[in-house]
Amino acid sequence: MACMVNEELVTGVRTVCDVVETALGPFGANKLLIQRDGTVTATASSTELLDRFDVSDPAVTLLDTAASDFHDAYGDGTGTVVTLVGALLREADRLAERGLHPTAIERGFREGLDIALDAVDGAAHPLSAYEPDDVARTALTATRNPAVRRSVSAQVADAVAEAGPEARDRVQVVSRTGGATAETDLVSGVVIERGPVLESMPRSQHGTGIAVLSSTVDVPHAGSQLGRVSRRVTLDADSFEDREALRERESEAFDERLAAAVDAGCGVVITERAINERVESALAAAGILGVHRVDADVVDRVARATGATVVPTLEQVSAATLGTGDVDVRRKAGRDMTFVTSDAGEPTHTLFCRAPDPRTVRAFERSVEAAIAATAAATRDGRVVPGGGAIEATAARAVDRAARSLSGRQQLAADGFGNALLSVPRALAATAGVDAGQAEVRLRVARTEGRDAVGIDVLAGTTADVLGESPVVEPASLKAAVLTTAAEAAIQLIRIDERLDATDLGDEEEIEPETESADADADAEAARDGAP
Template sequence: MHSDAREALLADVTRVCDLVGTMLGPFGTNKLVVEPGGRVTTTSSTSLFLDRLNLDDPATTLLRRAASDFRETHGDGATSLVLLTGALLRAADDLAAQGLHPTAIARGYREALDVARAELDAQARPLSLVGSEAVAESALTGTRNPATRARVSEAVTNAVADVSAAGGGRESVHVLGRIGGTGDTELFRGVVVETPPASEAMPRHLPDAGVALLSSTVDVPKLGSATESGKTTRSLDVDTFEERAAIGEYEREEFRRLLGSALDAGCRFVATEGGVNERVEALLAEAGVTAIQRVDDDVMRRLVRCTGSQVVPSLAEVTPETMGTADVRVERLAGREFVHVDADHSPVYSLVCRAPDPRAVSAFEESVEGAVAAVFAALADERVVPGGGAVEMAIERAVRDAATQHDGVEQLAIEAFGEALAALPRALAVSAGLDGWAGVIRLRVAHTEGRSAFGVDSLRGETRDVLDGEPIVDPLGLKRAVLDAATDLSTQLLRIDARLSASDLSDDDGVADGPPV
């Protein structure tokens, strides 16, 4: 392997990991990203920060994609994943510089991971010991206001408990961030659609309304165009104004017929992925129908889940079998109108969170999404582990003890794996205003004395038993996923020995001589 090539490939990766690591916890730092076009972004959101980076290095792209995929799959933990990956890479690179082969390092990391997983299970506590609200509060790093944390955590816990009991998942709890006072956060059962009715004249409250979900524009049917089946077309030659007026009247009458048929089926609320033509808005309003337009795919899926309706092409296909029912209300929130759709078909919740400025909105929204994901993960196996870096310190001790029992060269890699785990509590200590290494040493001493729940309380700016008083805990499954993903990603990146152009395999690209590692 060419060490120069490896160092060049991983330089940007470790730099990104270092930057992301300082964003961990409730006191994580903000990053000011200035893009080539002059766009400036200030954020403490790991996902947004990685998305804004304009780096084309393939290794960095791999890291960014891995973090994005992890957050999409698990909903939380991307910052810990990137931080731990960077620590493992840095430790592995030091070992490689001393002559240890990447294969031996990877083998040692795998053995260390087995020990780490076993110790993680040993440190697990029943969720009932602390409760779901403690899990939500621990993950809610977007605000440091105690009242807001308590209120949002209670809302998250209630929503997740109801959805989970019905067999639903994270997709049934939607988090919507908007500018406003943080104390104004509200939980709504149902779907909140930020699209006002197509017309001010449409009804504002429709109890037990039939709900029709459409995929096309709501408009009068057109003669001379494709028929409803799409199999045949008709063409008309119109020569006079009277003929044109007659066709227009026929089209309007045909729309009234289709609308009447939908009304007879019980339709009172229409949501369409297309538009609502202005010439039919008055007809819909006169008929007592509220319609919203330009509904995106994500909102449409939530409406389907909430109401039990089926998406059909147009009003012509609306039947009692394709419709669901819901209580529909038009309300005003944060100075703008929205439509609230609530139904009993399947529990769906919308959590509208407020923050004082756009940067804070993004970070708070991501934080609440993380809290939702954390509670779902905790309920999945009903076990949690001490947070604040406590479980990482417990695992570090177990891994380093296991390294002393190993005779091969992998012993160095196993020990390095354990030391890398200290990066997370050290980052938490630094962000809380403590001396990073001094904090780690205090934790090591406490764990040596048998206090396995000793970790960093960032909000208090101290190290303590994180299961006493106000618990700080993490879902067991999420911690296990972070360990697995960071180990896989770091070993994958470590084994890169060259950057190749897909269209040029000349030696100038830094291809290593000899067989691949």
């Protein structure tokens, strides 16, 4: 009897995969997510769908973790990973019904994966034959406006070119509701979505020292100490005079620290925590521009861009810890924002995105982040493959041909892996309004004729050479990572045969107290009967 894939365990996974599959590509269907608190979100972003799912099923948790880890590592391609996992599970069901054991399915899938990876490698083209803009435009699925796609993809390519292969860390994406996506602007430097804490503070500081702090800017408290405490002192100030003297001493101590920071060249203070109200005026009087409650990742970005060292408090600020650069407060999208530019540290850029409504702006921001990640990956690897499902169709053809040389059950499983690869062009065709069955036939025929660049032209709504006038290309390294991650996740799910609660694996059941008491009474009675 065949060992079937555990239906109960993977049903939830299949549901998630089916939902994500229909959201693939620029024409992916929107989903209405209704959360427990009543919040309603409309999105076609695969990443946002997975982020907002209220997951409790352990198998779905495995899939969600794999997809999240992939997104954190690569920034693009998460939807394709989930789509392929769903297709591989469907193939595993079909194979199990034909009598294949999960071990045989795993071996065939791994064989198919190796063949598919070789096909991706063989179909790769040098990036120099195309443009980084083409990679960015392919990943920019949140807009179908040709002019916007050209403009934004060009800005993404410029940002990646200046920031280098590590552009995901060096290019910030800031989005704001209001305006049109065509108003997206590439800014040199870091954008902080806050203005000065006090209106009387300067709005521009050029060529000045920039202090980057991780904690609150406030007057020091008597007895406060950084680092290991070797002695604890209790100070009682009961009278008004004592409390006033203590307050004056704390204020004098802060003035001394502030004067030392100014003497070191500090003109700007940017902190992750708050700038207390009682010291705002002192900073303004000293000519310092202060910005507080800045996100930790932005604080880190400012430090890397300006060459600053992040220190805990104003007391640790010195000429050695200060960064240098220009800081300007500008009005953008109806609010003050602080722009930090510098040549002292790493090249840093910000893409400032606009969109007419909250749903659109979030989707556009995610799409721009994916475009940055894809372009950076292509720049690192220097190779691209045809998009629009073309590379999956080519890999499926290679698996189909190679599987014929395999024996028995392994051949069936490898062939199933190849069939699963075609789920990507089928999904793209379906969301673009193209007959998925006819599109698959055309892709197969094109491969037999040696036309491996034929894929789904989603915007045109047909099958076509995707390397033509407006190339649709994806990073070869990213595509290989997608196939590998999807295969590993599917195999992990296929190999599960039972769900066990960890609480059931504890110590052996303890003897009931009543039983212990009854046994003790019986022993006592037996002893009395046997007594002389």
